[in-house]
Amino acid sequence: MKLNAIQTNITFGTNILDIEVPEHLTRKFRTGLSFVDGAMGGQGFTPSSVTLFTGTPGAGKTTLMLTLADAATKQGATVLFNTAEESLYQTAMTAKRLKLKHGFRAGNSANVTEILDNAREMMKASTSDQFILIVDSLQCLDDGMYKSGKITSNTAIRCLEQITDFCKETGAIGLVINQVNKSGKMAGSNKLKHMIDAHMHLSVEEKDEDFKGCRILETQKNRFGGCGHMFYLALRKTGFREVAKIEEF
Numbered sequence: 001m002k003l004n005a006i007q008t009n010i011t012f013g014t015n016i017l018d019i020e021v022p023e024h025l026t027r028k029f030r031t032g033l034s035f036v037d038g039a040m041g042g043q044g045f046t047p048s049s050v051t052l053f054t055g056t057p058g059a060g061k062t063t064l065m066l067t068l069a070d071a072a073t074k075q076g077a078t079v080l081f082n083t084a085e086e087s088l089y090q091t092a093m094t095a096k097r098l099k100l101k102h103g104f105r106a107g108n109s110a111n112v113t114e115i116l117d118n119a120r121e122m123m124k125a126s127t128s129d130q131f132i133l134i135v136d137s138l139q140c141l142d143d144g145m146y147k148s149g150k151i152t153s154n155t156a157i158r159c160l161e162q163i164t165d166f167c168k169e170t171g172a173i174g175l176v177i178n179q180v181n182k183s184g185k186m187a188g189s190n191k192l193k194h195m196i197d198a199h200m201h202l203s204v205e206e207k208d209e210d211f212k213g214c215r216i217l218e219t220q221k222n223r224f225g226g227c228g229h230m231f232y233l234a235l236r237k238t239g240f241r242e243v244a245k246i247e248e249f
Helices: 034-039 061-074 088-097 112-125 155-170 191-195
Strands: 050-055 078-083 105-107 131-136 173-178 198-204 215-222 230-236 239-246
Touching: 034 215, 034 230, 034 239, 050 061, 050 155, 050 191, 061 078, 061 088, 061 131, 061 173, 061 239, 078 088, 078 112, 088 105, 105 112, 112 131, 112 155, 131 155, 155 173, 155 191
Parallel strands: 050 173, 050 198, 078 105, 078 131, 131 173
Antiparallel strands: 198 215, 215 230, 230 239
């Protein structure tokens, strides 16, 4: 896969109608998981975009991203799953418990520069048409600004900026797990919401007796399409199973 300098070769002030969009950037990538693609308007993810994936504690964020990584590999993508929260042994045990079939590249770095450097090397060696970077999670990343390893509220912003720049420059799809605060809202600065292209959220149904305990998957923002459907999912030992789909809301 060649790195695509998508923006660097466009002169500032160029007429917007004179800009030719590379054909591969217009093809959305379907993961093969119907409930994920459906939540994203039925079309999947847009190349060069970044999606922030939030969820309440214990909802299954990492499980869903591991399942997505395996499914996307089956669809022909090259996937790098970087875990900064768990060891690679822990991630491998989860992958085997989920009975994943195809596998994908894995990393275990908390330094965003190191992650992106490794991603670039993987892209250069890849022959697939789509590269996907999954990061678990944003709160665990460091950009090396402070030698002491100090992480501030702005660290997440700087790290997400670097991931966003990487995706826009290369055409990669970025999926970044982000935590929520005690009130259930996205953790960190409100600026994060404006930096991303899409926002998916996974929560646990607690009120509706018919679906109590099910996970609710919904897209709360999608810059490149509709938010699609809301899905009720059952979380089993081997992963998620679709229980119900709520029409567009």
